Amino acid sequence: MAKIELNDVSYKYPYTKNQALRKISYNFESGKFYGIIGENGGGKTTLCNLIRGLVPHFYKGKLKGDVLVDGTDIRDWNLDELSAQIGYVFQNPFTQISGIKETVFEEVALGLENLGVPKEEIIEKVTNVCKLLKIDDLIENNPNELSGGQRQRVAFASIISMETEMLIIDEPTSQLDPEGTRDVFGIIKTLKESNKTIILVEHKIDMIAEYCDEILVMSKGSIAFSGPTHEILSNPEIMEYGAMMPQSAIFGHAMADAGKPLARIPITLSEAVPLVKDRR
């Protein structure tokens, strides 16, 4: 059984004319790492909201089709129970701070308090997560007075500390520098290795190319392309749908156009280097 099953799903936000999701069918398997890319306003965040149950429980609007989480229709799920099973890191880190905690350490601990985790365990987990996200020098700071990048790290830490078996992560690195981005992807990779199901929305295509198992390209509320990472990201057609191709793939196509094709189109640097070497 698929972890998440979408069957001909369409959705319209309340008081809007256009459908934010159109006739989407897709199965998300347990333990896999999915990357969602595509143009602004393409429906990526809305899809995340749907899988997490915010659509239709929080955002009312008009939902058609079947959405099954662990085989149970999303409409029959209790939103509160879903929140304990699916972690959700929002696109906007400024809205993910609770506003009721006075230190970053307590902010990160909040989810665990709500889950009723014993105190000693909370202290241990939060300490580890803070080290992992390199916010250990911020733990005594006020979470309401952080920079964008710091908030993004705190928001990310707050969700992964809850150790849910599935994670939805919407553009976790929008406020981060290249080093911070690398850190976050490193962490997502370790999470994946511990067999969690991960859905990641991200524009940094080279990162997506390196880590994801499958890719969905979203455009105007529909899934324009979907499939294994290599197949999708080496396809130049995705650029017509507002998605980027990795640098290495662009290079590969340019070589082919120049009449000097590589054995195949690479999507990461580490894949490209041996291919170029072989050509000589």
Next chain:
Amino acid sequence: MDSEFINSFRSYQKTGNFWLDLNPITKLNICLAFAFSALIMLDWRYGIPLCLACCVVALLAGKFKVFFDMYGKVCMIVILFVTIVRQIGMRTGNVTPFINIFGWQWYLESFVAGWDRITFILGFSGSLILFFATTPMRDLMYSFEQLGMSHENSFIMLASMQNIIDLKKASVTILESQKSRGIETDGNILVRAKAFFPTLGPLLLGAIASTEEKAIAMDARAFSVKRKHTFLRELAPASTTQKTLSIAAWVFCAATLVFRFIR
């Protein structure tokens, strides 16, 4: 990583100050009992010492600035208001002229007559302000939750407090941006009001939007899951000594009532 800070969560929160470390409920009991005693006594000979006592406790607790920021203003307003009201009601009879402000004659008797009332209000408000100045809201909410209040209510209280801070910040931002667009924001009351009122719309919308965002943010932290919450930050429950203190405060309050009636 600062392990001293992390370790502080392993035991009950302590500051080392006797008054601050009292359980919020104990503190609330003591402050309320004294506030009501001021109301019962209605006598400046009781009100003034009580006001002074509040100041001293605030000073000893190291919170005098927070306390007096609020209390000082309350004192000024109450003294002025009560005196003026008394002044208006004191036009006839055997009176001693005191001061003449632009033809408005003030009498000495009105100051004396207002005195009991002023000191009772100040004793009453002093006790309450002392409580709020020396008790963080989150500690009070924690104690209420221990007594069975729902964590939803506690969240609403705490989030509202943060909302007020955020709104203040937002209104400053909006005013600044208006200023940079050439709209006058400094000057007399009228100019300020003119600049301020148009900011209310966006502020209100912002507040509504942020409430929705907060609800989702809390949902992401499994806030409403039907499980017993744990607390990372814990306060010591009221000891027997503290419970005795609370009872003593209320016995004292009852004693003032008896005293008042037999006098």
